[in-house]
Amino acid sequence: MPKGEPRVEMLSLEEAAEAAKKIGLPEVFAPLSVFRVLLRDPELGGAVAGLLQRLLAGHHLDGRLRELIILRIGWVTGSVYEWTQHWRVARTMGMDEALLLGVRDWHDCAEFGPAERAVLAATDETLEQGAISDATWRECEAALPSPEARVELVLAIGNWRLFSSLLQSLKVPLEEGVVAWPPDGAVPPAAG
Secondary structure, three states: OOOOOOOOOOOOHHHHHHHHHHHOOOOOOOOOHHHHHHOOOHHHHHHHHHHHHHHHHOOOOOHHHHHHHHHHHHHHHOOHHHHHHHHHHHHHOOOOHHHHHHHHHHHHOOOOOHHHHHHHHHHHHHHHHOOOOHHHHHHHHHHOOOHHHHHHHHHHHHHHHHHHHHHHHOOOOOOOOOOOOOOOOOOOHHHO
């Protein structure tokens, strides 16, 4: 959990549902803590939700790869909310726990093939250097043959990096009753 109290008071569940309804945001988003904060400005919350919905639809980038990227960002940045929510999303998609835990130290995870390794390397480089190196880009080109998938890759990394910063800077709490850092409660050094 982010240390300390949330920096921006969340809307009540009812207020968030009403704000979401006014802008046509699917009601599934309204009870999420992050949207209970973002919907304080419904126009901004709707704009953020639009990109999020588009990326979650996974038109070009495989959803499995997207979730590995998000979990990696959550782990490296110490974003408890991001890790926890997307652990749940990935498990709902049927992804194996061992594979998901592999993002913690993906270099040593034998379960990852070239596509997983390429997108995880791209994620790490973006987090560390702000961009994907030429060598890793060539690996991404081989793993993701369509230019649209590669653009979506870059947008996915940037979007969930943005969410990590947002969640941590605003100290957005997990929803009530949600267990942090599943399945074993291990916490990355960045969250310590």
